[in-house]
Amino acid sequence: MERATLIGDVVGSRRSVDRRALHRELSAALRAVAGGADDPPSITVGDEFQGSYPRVGDALAAAWTLRLALAPDIDVRFGIGWGTVNVLDAHTGVQDGPGWWAARAAIEWTAEAQRQPGLALVRITYRNDADTGPPVEAVNAALMCRDHMFGSLDERSIRILRGLMAGRTKKQLAADEQISPSAVSQRAGRDGLDLMAVVSQSLSQIT
Structure with missing residues (x-):
């Protein structure tokens, strides 16, 4: 099997x-x-x-x-x-x-x-x-890029990414972090948090 x-x-x-x-x-x-x-x-x-x-x-x-x-x-x-x-x-x-x-x-x-x-x-x-x-080269290209992005995050960005992956909104995450929603959005864009969430979802669909 x-x-x-x-x-x-x-x-x-x-x-x-x-x-x-x-x-x-x-x-x-x-x-x-x-x-x-x-x-x-x-x-x-x-x-x-x-x-x-x-x-x-x-x-x-x-x-x-x-x-x-x-x-x-x-x-x-x-x-x-x-x-x-x-x-x-x-x-x-x-x-x-x-x-x-x-x-x-x-x-x-x-x-x-x-x-x-x-x-x-x-x-x-x-x-x-x-x-x-699945093809090794294609999967590993995505994994390596995501690993590099994730390894560059600070603790706050990791917490925000964890929340995004759990389905929490940026407004909810802003309240958790005691910062403004715009600050969360700026961080998500700067650090590629939204992108990592999308890539992770795509990788999970591989058969």
Whole structure:
């Protein structure tokens, strides 16, 4: 069976001063993206987590939701894969196969990219198996651009983007931030918040 696989981990988790609190926050965020998953994302070892979804768009949406929910305090990176997934042990749920190999290759590339100055803000990468599934180049072009924009935001813009993605109006967000609606609109335009919301919606529709 072909599935969209997701592997994620926390960037720099060993530097966390309270790893128990980090684990609690990550676990809560993972529960929020369990809906619609074939295998709800769960922590496997340390701060790595894995899950699978029926569509690539679903896995991309889950990764984005997790990143947005945890930022800026917890930085996460992801590998999204597409391919055949084999269940090796139905009792324990152990899986293998090209779908998982693709996700592993993707997150390894993400980690390597972060070491390059021009790609330091990349956090989500997609790979597929044997050219099945959505085209790698097109999906990753959108992901890299969004990652760069998101990685450049300050805390207020992250909160506003989180609100926009949740369907809140700019007037409501202005009240939350105790600033004027025009200030929210100006920030959304300057930082590309509306654009990121539109791109995220489009990515979630990928089949």
